[in-house]
Amino acid sequence: MSVHVVLFTCDLRLHDHPPLAAARAGADEVVPLFVRDQRIGRSGFAVPNRSAFLADCLAGLDAGLRDRGGRLVVRSGDVVAEVCRVVTETGADEVHLAGSPSAYAQSRERRLREELTAQGCRLTVHQEVVHAVAPGAVTPASSDHFAVFTPYFRRWSGHPLRGVLRAPRQVAVPDGIGSESVPRRSAVKGTSPELARGGEKEARARLADWLRGGLDAYADRHDDLAGDATSRLSPHLHFGTLSPVECVQRARGHGGEGADAFVRQVAWRDFHHQVLAARPKASFYDYRTRHDHWRQDAAAEDVAAWKEGRTGYPIVDAAMRQLTQQGWMHNRGRLLAASFLAKTLYTDWRVGARHFLDLLVDGDVANNQLNWQWVAGTGTDTRPNRVLNPVAQARRYDPDGAYVRRWVPELADVEGPAVHRPWTLPDKRRSGLDYPEPIVDLSDALDHFRQARGLN
Incomplete structure (x- = not known):
């Protein structure tokens, strides 16, 4: 039996998931793997609100896989070491991963490729999983990225999007592969009192409600603070419980000024990702310095x-x-x-x-x-x-x-x-x-x- 591994990161869904589709097409069995990354934990990025929402997302992903005859495999530690361990345990010959532009993700990808190659295992990185248009897919003639949104948006709008993939009907997971328990939201302390629920089921229900009841008025009401007339889909796009490709395709299919305004916001998200991919230091250093001497008194x-x-x-x-x-x-x-x-x-x-x-x-x-x-x-x-x-x-x-x-x-x-x-x-x-x-x-x-x- 051939085995492929799908390493889930910020793409915690089953609908429109190219890495999962490719793994199922290329192997008899698939290991859906999520690694609780110890480096992220040490970095201070795993704060209570995102940790609780992540727990919802992982629980939802596991439930969706179980409905299809599979399950989510959860490990903790160094991502590269845990992926290599799963490859050894299962004899997998390919690992699938969604591409991400951050410096940390790029470093993780390089380390994975090096270690997996040494084990005789391929690494396939899929683009346009967490973006509608991947960083670097559109560039100006004179640079490796767009520094101004308007020309970027023109090129982004003309870039052909891939088709939206259906969720799999069945996912076969090898017997005997060990897993930790899926994290629980209730175990996370210190969250905001009105923190939203996470998970693909919640995401898809919110998207359906948005397309049906909020999208048409978005162009006129998106700045209405009291009206609360935005989609609130940003947490789901961040954790990947929704596909940005699907959001754009469905909004365009709906049509209208509200849809155009919403799609423009998705493009802003891709714009910032392509800037960071080209200039990773911009996560902390000025992209264009103004030589500020920031105020210190009081x-x-x-x-x-x-x-x-x-x-x-x-x-x-x-x-x-x-x-x-x-x-x-x-x-x-x-x-x-x-x-x-x-x-x-x-x-x-x-x-x-x-x-x-x-x-x-x-x-x-x-x-x-x-x-x-x-x-x-x-x-x-x-x-x-x-x-x-x-x-x-x-x-x-x-x-x-x-x-x-x-x-x-x-x-x-x-x-x-x-x-x-x-x-x-x-x-x-x-x-x-x-x-x-x-x-x-x-x-x-x-x-x-x-x-x-x-x-x-």
Whole structure:
């Protein structure tokens, strides 16, 4: 009996899974393998919210495989060593893996190829499993990657997508292959109280609901903070319980302005991945340095207020409290919170990026770090010195104040748009609010930022 191994990483699904399809086509039996990577555990990336969501995803993957006569094999330790051990135990002659652009994934792939070759086993890496269009599939004539989104999106839109694959009806797994227990969400402590559920079943139900009930209005409502009208599919794309190829294909099949706007967001995800693939140091170093000398005076105190949602600017505080409560934040909220830290407080973007990664269930190195750099003006933004005014943004994207009143209950009794400027309320009214005064004057902060960037 021939055996192939499928190493699952950030592709925790059965629908539209090219590595699994190739393994089933090429062998009599398949080992669906997930390795709990000790290096990720030591890196600080395996935070409670993502660990709990991952446990859901692995449980769902195991259940789906059992419905098809198989099961998920779980190991812990060094990924390369565990894959090689499974190859030895089963006599497998090929390992299948989804390609990933991060420096760590590239290093893992090189080590795997070297060790498996020494064992006489092939490694096949499949692209466009975690991307709709793989990094490097489209490039400009003069560079190895696109540094500006608009020309990238034009090329990305014209790139032919592969067909969507059906989930297998049956998966035959070799007898006797040892496995640890599948992780359980209940074993993870310290998660956000309203953390979403993970797993492919949940992902597919959410996608179906989104296509049926939210997609058409997306172009008009995606920035509506109180309306909560985004797809919330980002955690499922991050863990691979949904295929980005399938999301794009089904949205395009649905059609309309909402679908076009949604597909554009999927393209942004691929854009950041192709930047990071070409410039892996951008996960920590400025993609385009502005020679910033980030503010140090009172920085720790101000950063603490920002993290706790106590800056005195309600729209920023609402976004930060949503992050703490849900392990997720509305995209417009992310932009406002990031701009406030990096430009209004003139604090190193890496401080904010780390805090987001500590809590975001969809915390993806490429999208998190490069979106932070975009906002900070050290990344791919063609207007690097723009500063988002939190009051003006609040009036535009939360005009009635409903988003603020939900997440900042101290202000729940302040009616209408006045909730965005509580410091202007009469003294008697303000004294009854358990809410701080603004930690910084916006005009002074803008002057400081412009001087720091040499714009005055």
